[in-house]
Amino acid sequence: MSRARVVDAGLALGAGAIVATAALSAEEPGSRSSDLAGWLLALVVVGLLLVRRRHPVGVLAGLALVTVAYNMAGFAGIGFVWPMLLGLYTAAAAGHLAVAVGTGAAMTALDTGWLLVAERHPVLPVVAMSVPDVVVSGLAVALGDAVRSRRGWAAETRERLRRVEEETGRQARQAITEHRLRIAREIHDITAHTLAVVAVQINVAADALPDEPEEARRTLEVAADVSRQAIDELRTAVRVLRDDPGDPGGLVTAPPPGLPELDALVDGARATGLRVTLHRTGTPGPVSPTVALTAYRIVQEALTNVVKHASASRAEVRVGHDQGALRIEVTDDGRGPSGSGGGGHGLVGLAERAAGVGGTLTAGPGETGGFQVRARLPLGEAVR
Numbered sequence: 001m002s003r004a005r006v007v008d009a010g011l012a013l014g015a016g017a018i019v020a021t022a023a024l025s026a027e028e029p030g031s032r033s034s035d036l037a038g039w040l041l042a043l044v045v046v047g048l049l050l051v052r053r054r055h056p057v058g059v060l061a062g063l064a065l066v067t068v069a070y071n072m073a074g075f076a077g078i079g080f081v082w083p084m085l086l087g088l089y090t091a092a093a094a095g096h097l098a099v100a101v102g103t104g105a106a107m108t109a110l111d112t113g114w115l116l117v118a119e120r121h122p123v124l125p126v127v128a129m130s131v132p133d134v135v136v137s138g139l140a141v142a143l144g145d146a147v148r149s150r151r152g153w154a155a156e157t158r159e160r161l162r163r164v165e166e167e168t169g170r171q172a173r174q175a176i177t178e179h180r181l182r183i184a185r186e187i188h189d190i191t192a193h194t195l196a197v198v199a200v201q202i203n204v205a206a207d208a209l210p211d212e213p214e215e216a217r218r219t220l221e222v223a224a225d226v227s228r229q230a231i232d233e234l235r236t237a238v239r240v241l242r243d244d245p246g247d248p249g250g251l252v253t254a255p256p257p258g259l260p261e262l263d264a265l266v267d268g269a270r271a272t273g274l275r276v277t278l279h280r281t282g283t284p285g286p287v288s289p290t291v292a293l294t295a296y297r298i299v300q301e302a303l304t305n306v307v308k309h310a311s312a313s314r315a316e317v318r319v320g321h322d323q324g325a326l327r328i329e330v331t332d333d334g335r336g337p338s339g340s341g342g343g344g345h346g347l348v349g350l351a352e353r354a355a356g357v358g359g360t361l362t363a364g365p366g367e368t369g370g371f372q373v374r375a376r377l378p379l380g381e382a383v384r
Contacts, residue, residue: 004053012049015086016042019078026076041070049086056094060087060103068110080111081133085140092144093151100144104137185297185349187234194230198223200272200307222271229264258292259284259319262299266317269303275314276303282321291377294353295319295328298361301350302330302373311335312370321379325359328375331366347373 023038044066052059067083084107091100111133115126205219257265266278287295299317306315312334320327347363350373354361359377366372 008050008053011086012046012052015049015083016046019045019083022078023070023075026078037070037073037075041066045083052087052090053094056087056091057096057099060084060091060096060099063087064103064107067107071114079133080107080114081137085136088137088140089144089147092141093147094144095148097141097145097148100141104141108133108137181352185353191230191234194226197226197268197272197304197307204273219271222268226268226271229268256289256293257296258289259287259295261296262317262319265296265300265303269307269315272307274303274307274312277314277316279316279318280320281318284321285379287326287379288357291326291357291359291379294357294359294377295326295375297353298328298350298373298375299330301347305347305371306330306332306334309334324379326377326379328377329372331370331372333370335370350375 020038020042023041024035045063048059048062048066063084064087067078067080071078071080081104084104088100088104091097091103108130112126112130115121115129116123202220202223205216205223208219209216262278266276269276299319303315303317306312312332315330315332318327318329320329347361351361354375354377357377359375361373361375363371363373
């Protein structure tokens, strides 16, 4: 049995016992014997109160009817108001405030009128007896309405907490998705460039090995250097993505690459046989680490696509500081977009990177052929 049913049963039995006691102990000259009627009234009150939560208005009406009927049947009076108190409270607590107030006022008026008209009691004693009835019935209704308000507030609070929990869960899922995207972009940008350069170097070394072993050795050393640099970058990326302030593994990781590392990046592309020139314009200013890393990745991905897909012999990289923004431009003399379809996913990732710092990125055919990538990045990080 639920706690609410136990409470209802206890209140119903308690109210029935009080009604029975009042009916059996009431004495008025000339009134009918109320023994059997008192027990019947108590049983009806108990039965009605047991279902008060499901039918608050019906129970209130039933209590009013049996109370009026009992008092008007010639038995010793037990009053018109106090047997109604629990019903008044329940109706108000269920949201039927107007019904509870109206019923309480009607029963008080009926009680007063019955004493004045039917039993011809003096006015002042009747008024004195009516005041407590008014106060007690008013308190019952006020208590019920207060409980209703509290329940409404509690329900609203639960709903608000539920919405907050749902929103927190949604934000957590979104954060996880964005975190995975960052990991995917970081790994792609590092490994794609490294594999492209290493693949070219290995092919060159394989061709030179029979006749020029020294050249093959130097080429393999370049591939090894590029591989070691990529390993350092991957370690740094994992450390940043995990937001680990320490280094439990004891590995020394380099800081994330930025604008100063563009020279080494261009040198790596040159090692593949591609003629690359790097131009810096404008007055360098402070650049946030995130924007610097984004600029580095844009140049890295663009050069990777040139080496892998463009069949180009020459590429130009321009980095300029202009009106609070960093402008990146990478052009080549290769076959243009028809020959660079393999870099589609990388370019999408770069556009997402640029948007993540409040910048823009475009890619398409160059003005004189080939392919070009242009980006504009604000010098500060975007507020997200």
